[in-house]
Amino acid sequence: MGNKLIITQNGAQLCSALFVEEELTELHLTEVDLKRNKAAVGDIYVGRVKKIQRNLDAAFIEIAPHTECYYSMKQYKTPFFTKKIGKKPLCEGEELLVQVSREASGVKAPSVTTGFNLAGKYAVLTYENTTLGVSGKIELEKKQELKEWLQKFRNSSYGLILRTNAGTADRTLVEEEIRQLIGIYKRIEKTATHRPCFSRIYQEEPEYIRQIRNQNLEKLEEIIVEEDWLYEEILQYLKTGNQDVSCLRKYRKETLSLHKLYNLDQEIQKATQEKVWLKNGGYLVIQHTEALHVIDVNSGKYIKGKDAQKTYRKINEEAAKEAARQIRLRNLSGIILIDFINFSDKEEQQDLLSLLERFVKKDPIPTNVIDITKLHLVELTRKKVQRPLYECIQFGVC
Numbered sequence: 001m002g003n004k005l006i007i008t009q010n011g012a013q014l015c016s017a018l019f020v021e022e023e024l025t026e027l028h029l030t031e032v033d034l035k036r037n038k039a040a041v042g043d044i045y046v047g048r049v050k051k052i053q054r055n056l057d058a059a060f061i062e063i064a065p066h067t068e069c070y071y072s073m074k075q076y077k078t079p080f081f082t083k084k085i086g087k088k089p090l091c092e093g094e095e096l097l098v099q100v101s102r103e104a105s106g107v108k109a110p111s112v113t114t115g116f117n118l119a120g121k122y123a124v125l126t127y128e129n130t131t132l133g134v135s136g137k138i139e140l141e142k143k144q145e146l147k148e149w150l151q152k153f154r155n156s157s158y159g160l161i162l163r164t165n166a167g168t169a170d171r172t173l174v175e176e177e178i179r180q181l182i183g184i185y186k187r188i189e190k191t192a193t194h195r196p197c198f199s200r201i202y203q204e205e206p207e208y209i210r211q212i213r214n215q216n217l218e219k220l221e222e223i224i225v226e227e228d229w230l231y232e233e234i235l236q237y238l239k240t241g242n243q244d245v246s247c248l249r250k251y252r253k254e255t256l257s258l259h260k261l262y263n264l265d266q267e268i269q270k271a272t273q274e275k276v277w278l279k280n281g282g283y284l285v286i287q288h289t290e291a292l293h294v295i296d297v298n299s300g301k302y303i304k305g306k307d308a309q310k311t312y313r314k315i316n317e318e319a320a321k322e323a324a325r326q327i328r329l330r331n332l333s334g335i336i337l338i339d340f341i342n343f344s345d346k347e348e349q350q351d352l353l354s355l356l357e358r359f360v361k362k363d364p365i366p367t368n369v370i371d372i373t374k375l376h377l378v379e380l381t382r383k384k385v386q387r388p389l390y391e392c393i394q395f396g397v398c
Helices: 140-153 170-193 207-213 228-240 264-270 307-329 346-359 389-394
Strands: 003-010 013-020 023-031 044-054 058-064 067-072 081-083 095-102 111-113 118-120 121-128 131-135 158-162 201-202 220-225 247-248 273-276 283-287 292-298 334-339 367-372 377-384
Touching: 003 228, 003 264, 013 207, 013 264, 023 044, 023 121, 023 207, 023 264, 023 307, 023 389, 044 228, 058 095, 058 273, 067 095, 081 307, 118 170, 121 228, 131 140, 140 158, 158 170, 170 201, 228 247, 283 307, 292 307, 307 334, 307 346, 346 367, 346 377
Parallel strands: 003 220, 067 111, 131 158, 220 247, 292 334
Antiparallel strands: 003 013, 013 023, 044 058, 044 095, 044 201, 058 067, 081 095, 095 111, 118 121, 121 158, 273 283, 283 292, 334 377, 367 377
């Protein structure tokens, strides 16, 4: 059974819901912004260095009047300056190209990077990083073949990474997209120095298009939308990229809206509750702090069998699967700790870590199982991109 992506408008809110084998796996909320005036992740600006915090090895860069973004100088390599003032690597008042890499979250400012990238369906062009790479999710033999093929694009200005979809795509389509990305890069390079400060040089696709772009084409069976404008925009996107449009469906409202048909209000509410019941009667408690997220596994109503260790193992195995799903569903990122039940046996620890790694590998956002602490807590990290679902609801949609 293939994956299904539901994209629906509910008032001033857009909701994207991905179902994997009929199970809700991703939820994204954004505001309907047809004019798209707000800065979004992926947008590239001519920014101005507002202030430098040497003690933090960081700077704050404005991308619009009174819109300061955090920039880590540890990642500093070869920024694209449009206005260089001093001899130091970075000086206040200088202007340079930056890309929004992370949205504002809670009290934290948005983040920007000078190592911008341009993403497509099959490939990503990277500035500052000139290496050529292939997705680790592509099988080894195919990966090596693609890596050799990619060598003809090698140069000193940018790098290229082939995404998972490139593994099964027609090579002509992949090359066509790469040349499109190179063309966009060259236009940015040519025009940036002539644009005033705070100009938006490149605008990333809207969130609902990015959701489609990031899907595994082989597994995506349906894209269902209700609104005419959404249907037309997605249809145009698919046609422009020479992609199969047969998966796009227009929902015809009879009695229930698409939003209500899939109980999305209820699903959103469930995805922000602390307690998540497991099928075997155990449950998870998911809590957040400013620094990290914590998932606590509990036995709950599970009382089968007399062998306690076997019982705990069954609960932990199901908890690992559900924790991986909840992390992706709630869009949790940064540091995540999982407290499994009676988690002391070395062999069982390794088995459970391997199982957890297998589940988190399905997540398109890089997620790493790090290790087990001395207190038997499992450490994970997940790349921060957008705000978690609970913040979108607490502070308004992204």
